[in-house]
Amino acid sequence: MLKLLSKPLALLGTFLLFGATVAAAADIAYGSPLKFAGEVANFARIDAQQPSEPGGVVVTGSSSVRMWRPRIQRDLPGIRVIPRGFGGSNMNDLFFYSEQLISKYQPRAVAIYEGDNDIAQGIAPRQVADKFLALGDKLRSENPDLRIYFIAIKPSLARWSLWPKMQQTNRLIEALCDEREGYFYIDVAGALLENGRPKRDIFIGDGLHLNEKGYELWAEAVAAVLEKLERGYE
Structure with a gap:
């Protein structure tokens, strides 16, 4: 009798394990954007x-943009910049408020820094990329000629354990930008790394946000793309 039951029980165990794996891999829902x-x-x-x-040119995104404003x-x-960073935000928050923070200004281009908080909140890289694509489609439905720049998720001391997922997100969005006309990927990560690790002297005390030296490196990387591609439209 035990032999007869062992196979069904083994199959049941496999099914339960598979179900647990699927549940663990399920997408995590974004939180409400109304707090902003x-x-x-x-x-x-x-x-x-x-x-x-x-x-x-609207430059928007999370606290790295908000603290860049001064x-x-x-x-x-x-470039005529319209800075609209709001600290702690993620890609879904920007999607929700895109009319108030981007479209209302009738910009010729938008530069977006999001994804940092998404990954820290447990959102999967594919979810972040999909939300970026949905945001781009929404903005382009209102202005088909809008140029869209994605500022890559930066490495940081505080979130270094999450860097592999951030890298994956960057690669996914870079591929999307390569495939779509009028989309551009701006790599800031390389400027902030040294020997494969974040430079230690470019962050404020929290190990997450950039100090003045960090912003010099960040700004140089962003300006190399925006100044080159957008100056001619001024």
Whole structure:
């Protein structure tokens, strides 16, 4: 009797193990973007006081963009920049607020830095790439000529254990940019690494955000692409 039952029990065990593996690999749902409603509303108040001319370049994304704001125009002197970084955001948050943070400015181009927080929140690389593609399609449906730049996810001391997944995300999005006209990938990772590890003297105390030296390297990498491709449209 035990022999007769052993095979079905083994199959049941295999099925349960397979089910657990599938569940573990299931996509994690993005959190609600509504927590950023106040920050986005503040941008609207800024716009009411200082309207932006159409045809500029929106630079948006998470805290790495928000903290870049004090020097961003100096780092990109040949471009009319509209900085719209909102700290802690992910690709889904930007998708949700894309009308208020990108489309309303009628930009000729947008540069996006997202994915850092997505991976830290457990979102899979493929999910991030898919959301980037959905965002691009949404923006292009409103402006078919919009040029879209993706600023690669940066390596950092604080999130070094997540770097393999961040690299995978970067590769997926780089491939998407290579396949689609008007999409561009900006590699900042190489400038921030030394002997395959993040440079230790380019971050503030949290090991995640860049200091002035870090932003010099970051800005140089971004400007090498944006200045070259966008200056002619000014």
